[in-house]
Amino acid sequence: MQIQGTSALVTGGASGLGLATARRLSASGAHVVIVDLATSAGADVAAELGGTFSAADVTSADEVREAVRVAQSAAPLRIVVNCAGIAPPAKVIDRDGNPADLAGFERIIRINLVGTFNVISQAAAVMAQNARGQAQGPSTEEDDRGVIVNTASVAAFDGQIGQPAYSASKGGVHAMTLPIARELARYGIRVCTIAPGIMETPMLAGLPEAAQASLGQQVPHPARLGRPDEYAALVEHIIANGYLNGETIRLDGAIRMAPK
Numbered sequence: 001m002q003i004q005g006t007s008a009l010v011t012g013g014a015s016g017l018g019l020a021t022a023r024r025l026s027a028s029g030a031h032v033v034i035v036d037l038a039t040s041a042g043a044d045v046a047a048e049l050g051g052t053f054s055a056a057d058v059t060s061a062d063e064v065r066e067a068v069r070v071a072q073s074a075a076p077l078r079i080v081v082n083c084a085g086i087a088p089p090a091k092v093i094d095r096d097g098n099p100a101d102l103a104g105f106e107r108i109i110r111i112n113l114v115g116t117f118n119v120i121s122q123a124a125a126v127m128a129q130n131a132r133g134q135a136q137g138p139s140t141e142e143d144d145r146g147v148i149v150n151t152a153s154v155a156a157f158d159g160q161i162g163q164p165a166y167s168a169s170k171g172g173v174h175a176m177t178l179p180i181a182r183e184l185a186r187y188g189i190r191v192c193t194i195a196p197g198i199m200e201t202p203m204l205a206g207l208p209e210a211a212q213a214s215l216g217q218q219v220p221h222p223a224r225l226g227r228p229d230e231y232a233a234l235v236e237h238i239i240a241n242g243y244l245n246g247e248t249i250r251l252d253g254a255i256r257m258a259p260k
Contacts, residue, residue, distance in 0.1 A: 001078065001144040001239055004029030007071040008079035011058050011119055014040035016201035017151065018083030020228030021235050022049060028236065030079060033071040035064070035119075058084045058115030064122045076130050078146040080123045081235055085112045085151065085169075087203060089162035105165040112169035116150055120180060120191070123148065128187040145188040147239045150177060152195040152248055158257040170195070174248045181246035190245040192238045197252025199226040219253035226251060 008025040012018035013034035022045060026032045032051035035058070036042040046053035054070045056063035071077045090104050127146035152170040159167030174193055181191035198204070198215050204225065216224040234251055238244050 001147060001242065003079065003236070003239060005075060006078040007031045007033060007075040008081065009033045009035060009067060009071045009077060009119075009123060010081045010083060011035040011056075011115075012082075012084035014042040014045050016083065016203070017196065017199065017228050017231045018081070019045060020232040021081050021083060022051070024229065024232040024236055025079065025081075026051060031071075031074045033067060033074065035067045036084070058082075058119055059110050061118060061122065064118055068122050068126050072126050077123065077126055078130060078144070079239060080119065080127075080146070080148045082116045082119050082148070082150045082173075084115060084119075087163075087166050090165055091162050092164060108165040109169050109172070112166070113172040116173050117176065120148055120150070124184055124187070124189055127189055128184075132188050143188045144190060144242065146190075148180075148184075148189065148191045149235050149238055150191070150193040152177075152193050154195050154197045154250060154252050154255065154257060156195055156248075157250075160257050161260040177248055178246045185245070190238075190242075192244055192246070193248040194231060194234055194238075195248050195250045195252070196231055197226055197250070197255045199231065200228060218258075219255045222253055224253075226253065 003025060008030040010018050010022045010032060013022040014036040022032045022034055026049040032049050034042040034046045034053045035056050038055035042053040052070055054067035056067045086108060090100055092100050130145040132143050132145055150173050152173040155163050155167045156170040156174045177191055177193040184191055204212060
C-alpha cells in the first residue's frame, strides 16, 4: 500500500516509538495525525511535521472518534499505529507483604489493551468505508483499505518479575491481533503487531548510561538497545508488504528476558 497521500494516525506520537514512526511516515508523504494527551508535546510535533495534533485519551471513545474524524478529513485514513502505553512496575505482593493495588493493575490494562482496542475499533469503522482497488478475483494487497499496526512487547512472552499487569496487557494485544485481522480481512484492512525488546525510549532515557549499557549487553546481537527508528522502519515495511497480516513480529535482537 502506498503511504503518499494518506492520513496516518499515530497514538503516543509525541515521544518514543510513536514519534519516530510519525516522522518516518511524514517523510514518506503521509499526513500524520498525532494522538496523545493534551499535556504532551503533540502540538509541537505536529507543527514540525506539517501534520495535525488531536489531543485524546486512548480510553475515551469520544476523543478517539474525534481524532479519527480529524484524520479522515485531511486525507483517506489508511494507516493507524498504536504506540500509546504505560509500563509502571507492580508486583503481586509488595515488599511489606501486602496485596497489589488493584486499581493500578486495571489502569495498565485499560490504557495498553482497552485503549488499543478502542483505537482499532473507531478507526476500522471509518477505514472500512475507504475506496478499494479494482483488482479482479480474490482480494489482493492492491485492495487494501488500510493497515493497523499495534505495539505489544517481548514482555507478552517472557515478562519479568514486577510486570504482571504490563505483560498481561501486551499479551492481550498479541492475542487479539489474529482474530481482529481475520475479522477485518473482509474489508481489506490488514492488522499486525510489533513486540519490541529493550528500546531507547523516554522510559529508559532517565537511567544512568552504565545501566543503559548493561541492558544493551543483554541483547545477543546486536548488543545494544533498539532504536526507535528501527521500530518505525518495521512499521513502514508492514505497510508496504501486502502479505503481512495477523502476525506479531518480535523486534528484539534475539533477547529472551530473564526473570529479573
